[in-house]
């Protein structure tokens with residue numbers, strides 16, 4: 062249980078990746094400012110978290126079951142917290158989906174929205190009224206750079222994150238009136254199970270319904286470039302956890318927080334040309350013309366990115 066003065070932080074999706082590292086980092090805060098309720102849908106997956114939390118487990122970190130896709134599970138979890146008091150809600154649980162849309166059943170697409178979009182809304186609806194009443198609290202959403210800029214073959218995943226960005230952009234204004242803060246975190250690629258699940262998933266698939274050219278562009282042009290991008294630009298879950306801790310501890314937290322400076326030019330392109338043509342053609346050129354040179358160009362970009370771009374992102378250091 063939280064001791065007086067400690068902030069109660071509830072995080073969804075803590076069995077792996079970014080959620081796990083955020084839970085551990087906040088629970089191990091030297092000043093013990095947080096009591097972390099690390100949630101996951103299946104407690105059988107708790108071992109990695111418990112091991113990483115070490116001494117903090119049972120003290121500044123407790124576990125709870127929570128499936129963001131079920132009303133009952135969300136209600137039960139929040140009702141189980143003393144006075145239903147959550148100071149910081151971190152919506153992290155999420156799933157990916159890549160591939161030609163011709164070969165993806167609508168039900169699989171709905172699952173992505175059910176988790177990434179309605180899952181977050183379900184959490185916010187349960188926690189926000191108490192925060193509004195108390196006139197305080199911080200809602201954090203782990204969105205994605207793909208919530209701001211679409212990436213080819215990630216159509217449905219990007220749409221779920223765009224939807225979240227739009228939803229939160231609206232809500233943030235109302236919440237300001239109630240002194241509740243809203244922050245979006247927009248990572249680029251991060252080395253977690255998300256990446257492994259994506260690779261495993263596409264290796265198993267045959268892409269029925271998609272024509273041979275499209276499958277060829279996906280498998281032989283997009284996927285190798287994507288793997289390269291993860292290799293050259295990928296951040297660690299600890300990088301993202303450090304960014305989130307900074308956002309929580311900021312005296313006036315920013316609404317949007319890109320974690321990777323290398324994505325700032327890509328997002329800037331979008332706002333530089335309101336017709337959208339610049340972004341579409343730049344992405345086309347990067348993928349289809351620079352594809353084989355992607356590794357070289359991304360490595361160059363990594364070393365050439367100037368300080369002014371870094372200052373527009375939330376740095377993990």
Ligand SMILES: NC(=O)C1=CN([C@@H]2O[C@H](COP(=O)(O)OP(=O)(O)OC[C@H]3O[C@@H](n4cnc5c(N)ncnc54)[C@H](OP(=O)(O)O)[C@@H]3O)[C@@H](O)[C@H]2O)C=CC1
Nearest residue numbers: 074076077078079128129153154155205250251253254255
């Ligand atoms: N990795 C990346 O490159 C990027 C990831 N993100 C976002 O970061 C967030 C975390 O992903 P990441 O750590 O990378 O990936 P992981 O796959 O490692 O972690 C995702 C977590 O979400 C959980 N989860 C999935 N569905 C549900 C559900 N219905 N209820 C509760 N928990 C659920 C998983 O639990 P279980 O073990 O039960 O499956 C897992 O703990 C996601 O929102 C993702 O979109 C954003 C940008 C880049």
Ligand SMILES: CC1=C(/C=C/C(C)=C/C=C/C(C)=C/C=O)C(C)(C)CCC1
Nearest residue numbers: 205207212213249250286287290347348
């Ligand atoms: C930048 C870029 C590409 C890929 C970007 C990727 C793969 C981003 C992944 C982001 C993730 C995983 C976000 C999760 O939320 C392409 C299309 C290969 C080529 C053009 C430039």
